[in-house]
Each structure stands twice: as C-alpha cells, then as structure tokens.
Amino acid sequence: MENNSNFLIHLSILYRNMQKYFDRVLAKYEIGSGQLFYLFYIYENEGISMQETSRISEVDKGTTTKSINRLIEQGYVRAQTDENDHRVKRLYTTAKAAEIMNDLYELRNEYRNILANGVAFDAFEEMLAQACENSRTEIVEEENLSNIKIGGLQKLTLLDYPGKAAATIFTSGCNFKCPYCHNRDLVFVPDNYAYLNAEEVLEYLEKRKGVLDGVCISGGEPLLQEGLLDFIKQIKRLNYLVKIDTNGNHPERLKKLVDSGYVDYVAMDVKNSPDKYAATVGLNEDVFQLSHIKESISYLLTCDIDYEFRTTVVKEFHTKEDLIDIGRWIRGAKHYYLQQYVESGNVIQPGFSAYDKEEMEDLLEEVKALVPTAQLRGMKEG
Secondary structure (H helix, E strand, C coil): CCCCCCHHHHHHHHHHHHHHHHHHHCHHHCCCHHHHHHHHHHHHCCCEEHHHHHHHHCCCHHHHHHHHHHHHHCCCEEEEECCCCCCCEEEEECHHHHHHHHHHHHHHHHHHHHHHCCCCHHHHHHHHHHHHHHHHCHHHHHHHHHHCCEEEEEEEECCCCCCCCEEEEEECCCCCCCCCCCCHHHHCCCCCCCCECHHHHHHHHHHCECCECEEEEECCCHHHCCCHHHHHHHHHHCCCEEEEEECCCCHHHHHHHHHCCCCCEEEEECCCCHHHHHHHCCCCCCCCCHHHHHHHHHHHHHCCCEEEEEEEECCCCCCHHHHHHHHHHCCCCCCEEEEECCCCCCCCCCCCCCCCHHHHHHHHHHHHCCCCCEEEECCCCC
C-alpha cells in the first residue's frame, strides 16, 4: 500500500498530472500548461510588466520570458513599450485571446472539479495556500536570514530612493576601498562590530507599512551578502519597493538579482573614468577587473529595470575630462547624478575636498552634452 505520509511523491504526481491534463486540452490552442498561468494573469491585469509577472509567479525571469514570448508568437499577447519608460514592456491580451478565455476558464474549473471529487476542496485550497505561504517565510527565514550582515539602518530617508519615502539598510563588507568612502566601518569591519538582527529589521518594516514606500539596500556592497535575495523576498512580502545600491563589480550576481523580479530599482556607482578606476577604488591594477564594471554598465543600459548611475565627485580624483569620459561611457543612460563630496568623521582617508556649487554646475553642463539626463545631487548651499 502507498505510504500516505510521502507528501513529496503526492505533490510530484499532482503537478505532473496537471501538466498532462492541460497540455492535452490546450493542444488545439497551440499553447501548453506552462503558458496558461501567464495568460490568465495578464488577462486579469492588463498592462502588467514582464518583471512584475516574474515576481508574482516566483519563476525566474528567463522562464517567464520564454513562456510569454510563446504567447506573443501565437498571437494571444502583445507587448507595448511603456510611454514613460521605454525600457519597460507592458503586456496586454489580444482579441484572439478574448475569444478563448471563457473556454480556458471552463477547462480550469473542470480540472478543479476532477481534483475535488471526494475531497473537501475549499478547505484543501485554504490549507494549500497556507502551505505556500509557509514555504515563502518560515523556511527561508530559518535557513537564510542569519547569513546577511546588517551594519546599520536609517529609519527614514527622502533622498535615497527617488520620489519615495524609504528606509535604508546598510550591509557590511565591501570589495572596494575607495579612499573617500564615508562608511569606513562597513569596509574595514571592526572585530567587535554589532550587527543588527535581520528579523528585527523586518519587524520594524512591518510596523511602518503604509508610511514608507520603499527600502534601499546599500553598503558596503550588498551583492557580497549571502542570502541577499531571500532577505529581499521577505521585504517584498511586506509590499515594499526595493532599491539596490551596488558598485557593479559582480555583474552576474546583479543580473541574477534583477532577473529574479524582486528588485525595482538599481543604483550603480561609476567611480571614475576607465583609466583611473583602480586607483579611485583603492585597488592595485593587477587585481582590479575593469571588465566587470563595463559588463554591469552595459547590462543596465539595455535591461528593462529602472536604474541610475552616479558619481561622487572629489577634487583630488575627478577632473572635467574624467567626467566627460564617464559621460561617453554611459551615453544613453536613463538617470545620471553627480554627487558633491562631503567630508565625514568616518571617511577611510580624511583630507579630500569638494568642488563648490558653481564648479559642480559647470561640470554638469559638460556632462549633459553627452548624458542629457544628468543632474546634481546632494549639493550644499553656498
């Protein structure tokens, strides 16, 4: 007799038989079971983006894109460029889809009736929904949240996430040693450093729902953190927008994070012109790999996530020619910010100086010839 406690086998059988059923009944529409969820969801949420669809389905972006492209090829879905952001594709169903949606709903209900035979199915669905929720929360928290090292929390900022009221979480550890960095303790982590508890940070965010719009994850360098994606998933459960700050030195990790669909905005520091990059980040030429930075820049310029590039301008490191070189490098960028350097008590190497407001405005005009979207940020009065 089959072991009724072997729920993994039962889940596998349920999933495989569902695929067989829908692949058979959907054959005449030339779509498969893998496309059905997406067609329902787009039909019920016209104008949703590919990224949002990937996040809701909890399926990686590559698989989501493949399934939706199949629907586009069959004429059931169309993609339209967002009027305000040309990098975002909005998804809409077509007249061809409208003709078959009632049939598809009937097929879905028929399959539900098959499963419900002899089962208190309403109760089963409630329990299944709870089991799914448990899989997103309890298991992830237990296994992964202890891996993320949080060095600080700014409970409210109106500057870090453009147009949003946000909290900023600072992770510890960085693979760059920019001499003018104002977060020394996040780079050279003291041996007695007191990390914040990830669950307590999440509890704070839970209490601030409805007050805060987003969460910025900065550093240090967040992409060094084990368990970063699982931590972000917990934040997204609270319905926050998530922004990641990165130095761009890990392009594959960046791509994986963006492809997950759980990140809404990326801010990448472009430290300097290519020739000066290694010195600006405090590394020797023989260990620094500029190709990683180039790859991250190219990726952000062509992907559909909202992003910005930014450069903290320091007199001792940046000339007008350097900023012009950066402008050539990121030509076509959606957002680019020149940030005025500010000395702090926790800078790695004190003694650097800032351009004044008038000088920054002159530098901006040079850059705007190449990147018309460029702006100043963090300017002191006077």
